[in-house]
Amino acid sequence: MESSNVPSPLDWGMWRAHTHATLMFIIKDGKILLIEKKRGLGAGKINGPGGKIDPGETPLQCAIRETQEELLITALGPRKIGELHFAMSDVPDILCHVYVAHDFEGVPTETDEAKPRWFRLEDIPYSQMWSDDVHWIPLMLSDRTFLGRFAFSDEEVAWFDVEEGVGFPSEG
Numbered sequence: 554m555e556s557s558n559v560p561s562p563l564d565w566g567m568w569r570a571h572t573h574a575t576l577m578f579i580i581k582d583g584k585i586l587l588i589e590k591k592r593g594l595g596a597g598k599i600n601g602p603g604g605k606i607d608p609g610e611t612p613l614q615c616a617i618r619e620t621q622e623e624l625l626i627t628a629l630g631p632r633k634i635g636e637l638h639f640a641m642s643d644v645p646d647i648l649c650h651v652y653v654a655h656d657f658e659g660v661p662t663e664t665d666e667a668k669p670r671w672f673r674l675e676d677i678p679y680s681q682m683w684s685d686d687v688h689w690i691p692l693m694l695s696d697r698t699f700l701g702r703f704a705f706s707d708e709e710v711a712w713f714d715v716e717e718g719v720g721f722p723s724e725g
């Protein structure tokens with residue numbers, strides 16, 4: 554477990570997400586497919602494709618759909634590798650399901666939502682990403698599951714802990 558050395562500013566036992574969302578990371582041939590997000594929450598940052606879960610949709614269906622909409626590709630064989638709980642100071646709190654896939658169909662293409670960017674795994678641009686990412690992306694790259702809890706103050710992480718080796722039920 555990696556964590557802040559200060560007490561949590563909130564009682565996580567009482568925490569409930571307002572928004573449920575997903576992220577999809579395609580990792581292939583020593584590179585990771587990220588996006589420059591062009592609109593919505595996190596516009597201007599580098600992130601994985603993803604977005605909010607629609608009513609009646611499973612998290613896996615959402616991760617696949619958002620990747621299709623944002624990059625015009627279909628992730629093949631995605632599996633859930635992590636869960637992120639974001640207590641935010643300026644937008645509603647978010648629970649984000651994180652998926653990894655190692656193959657895809659189609660050609661990553663710029664859309665009005667996102668521009669595709671491939672990065673070598675050793676060159677991930679953390680300074681252009683959300684400030685939580687540096688605490689869990691290395692676990693994802695090592696194929697370790699995780700549950701991360703982050704309290705934000707504006708756009709910066711004010712408190713966090715990240716637990717490894719968390720089990721997730723498989724999705725149909």
Ligand SMILES: COc1nc(N)nc2c1ncn2[C@H]1C[C@H](O)[C@@H](COP(=O)(O)OP(=O)(O)OP(=O)(O)O)O1
Nearest residue numbers: 574575576593594595602603604605639649683686
């Ligand atoms: C707070 O820290 C965050 N870190 C990371 N890495 N990713 C985050 C963080 N907060 C939100 N996200 C991700 C989760 C989603 O993939 C997007 C936000 O989704 P968005 O609001 O863009 O959802 P859409 O359904 O695409 O939006 P529209 O309402 O415009 O359709 O950011």
